[in-house]
Amino acid sequence: xxxxxxxxxxxxxxxxxxxxxxxxxxxxxxxxxxxxxxxxxxxxxxxxxxxxxxxxxxxxxxxxxxxxxxxxxxxxxxxxxxxxxxxxxxxxxxxxxxxxxxxxxxxxxxxxxxxxxxxxxxxxxxxxxxxxxxxxxxxxxxxxxxxxxxxxxxxxxxxxxxxxxxxxxxxxxxxxxxxxxxxxxxxxxxxxxxxxxxxxxxxxxxxxxxxxxxxxxxxxxxxxxxxxxxxxxxxxxxxxxxxxxxxxxxxxxxxxxxxxxxxxxxxxxxxxxxxxxxxxxxxxxxxxxxxxxxxxxxxxxxxxxxxxxxxxxxxxxxxxxxxxxxxxxxxxxxxxxxxxxxxxxxxxxxxxxxxxxxxxxxxxxxxxxxxxxxxxxxxxxxxxxxxxxxxxxxxxxxxxxxxxx
Numbered sequence: 001x002x003x004x005x006x007x008x009x010x011x012x013x014x015x016x017x018x019x020x021x022x023x024x025x026x027x028x029x030x031x032x033x034x035x036x037x038x039x040x041x042x043x044x045x046x047x048x049x050x051x052x053x054x055x056x057x058x059x060x061x062x063x064x065x066x067x068x069x070x071x072x073x074x075x076x077x078x079x080x081x082x083x084x085x086x087x088x089x090x091x092x093x094x095x096x097x098x099x100x101x102x103x104x105x106x107x108x109x110x111x112x113x114x115x116x117x118x119x120x121x122x123x124x125x126x127x128x129x130x131x132x133x134x135x136x137x138x139x140x141x142x143x144x145x146x147x148x149x150x151x152x153x154x155x156x157x158x159x160x161x162x163x164x165x166x167x168x169x170x171x172x173x174x175x176x177x178x179x180x181x182x183x184x185x186x187x188x189x190x191x192x193x194x195x196x197x198x199x200x201x202x203x204x205x206x207x208x209x210x211x212x213x214x215x216x217x218x219x220x221x222x223x224x225x226x227x228x229x230x231x232x233x234x235x236x237x238x239x240x241x242x243x244x245x246x247x248x249x250x251x252x253x254x255x256x257x258x259x260x261x262x263x264x265x266x267x268x269x270x271x272x273x274x275x276x277x278x279x280x281x282x283x284x285x286x287x288x289x290x291x292x293x294x295x296x297x298x299x300x301x302x303x304x305x306x307x308x309x310x311x312x313x314x315x316x317x318x319x320x321x322x323x324x325x326x327x328x329x330x331x332x333x334x335x336x337x338x339x340x341x342x343x344x345x346x347x348x349x350x351x352x353x354x355x356x357x358x359x360x361x362x363x364x365x366x367x368x369x370x371x372x373x374x375x376x377x378x379x380x381x382x383x384x385x386x387x388x389x390x391x392x393x394x395x396x397x398x399x400x401x402x403x404x405x
């Protein structure tokens with residue numbers, strides 16, 4: 001049974017609803033110019049029409065009628081019939097996936113399991129007191145709550161913890177808040193895209209044409225309370241809007257700084273840090289669910305015929321160290337090399353085109369980057385999470401344009 005937010009009663013997202021088109025166009029994929037079946041049908045119509053029209057007419061049927069019948073026959077047999085068979089196969093596969101997802105199964109992405117005799121005994125997990133929602137993380141320095149989150153957040157939080165001067169702390173605090181908002185928004189956007197909910201990405205797609213900002217991410221996070229089940233393990237702070245409210249406090253501080261409201265001395269900066277530390281601490285606590293949705297950067301993938309799965313070598317893009325730990329994991333479906341993936345209980349989700357790995361001319365090495373702007377001439381600008389360097393990219397434009405489809 002479906003709920004009002006576009007998900008099933010058990011929390012699983014519904015499959016994408018097909019666009020209302022007539023019965024013939026429903027056989028083809030949108031956009032039409034990228035579907036081989038459409039071009040096959042069109043080509044058969046043109047070839048058959050040209051061949052019959054130019055041949056000697058010995059059947060006694062008028063040439064125009066003979067040509068029309070040939071065009072219809074070849075279009076039906078060699079164009080529409082293969083497209084219809086393809087549609088039936090896709091529906092069968094979809095029903096098979098739905099049946100498989102409805103039944104309890106083992107995780108589709110997991111580390112290889114050692115033999116029982118070699119598996120070490122696991123000590124009981126320590127029970128930690130749950131932080132109160134009305135306070136920042138107690139007895140911890142600023143940014144400590146983001147140390148084990150996705151790399152963009154953890155890296156910015158490390159700068160905040162190591163900053164000494166109040167002016168440096170102020171800038172690092174706002175950077176941490178922006179990276180947190182961007183990570184939440186990108187994670188949710190990738191899940192929307194994977195499940196076919198392109199309509200929920202229209203605002204983000206328009207923002208790429210202007211260039212994404214802190215406000216772009218917080219606006220996207222604000223709307224997530226309308227879809228409480230989109231992020232597995234999403235916190236109460238995300239569902240009731242408290243997380244978005246804290247991020248908006250920090251976003252307004254960034255806007256004030258950009259319009260002349262930046263602290264003018266260390267005393268004013270220290271006062272701002274003390275004022276903004278509480279909402280940042282609450283936001284980091286409210287975003288703890290991100291630790292259960294890790295990002296990885298794939299290196300290679302090999303198929304294992306005996307178990308019908310893929311062994312993937314990937315770098316774990318969590319924590320504040322720029323050199324990611326390499327891990328061997330198992331995936332039930334193939335993944336692309338040199339791509340960022342989001343790991344969910346239902347399997348890996350490609351973070352392209354939101355997050356990519358690109359070589360930076362300034363840094364002289366590869367950097368984790370996010371798509372920042374899509375120009376009218378089809379050139380995308382990606383920006384480094386770590387140092388903010390901008391890189392021109394020619395591969396992501398098409399993917400960003402079709403986000404709402």
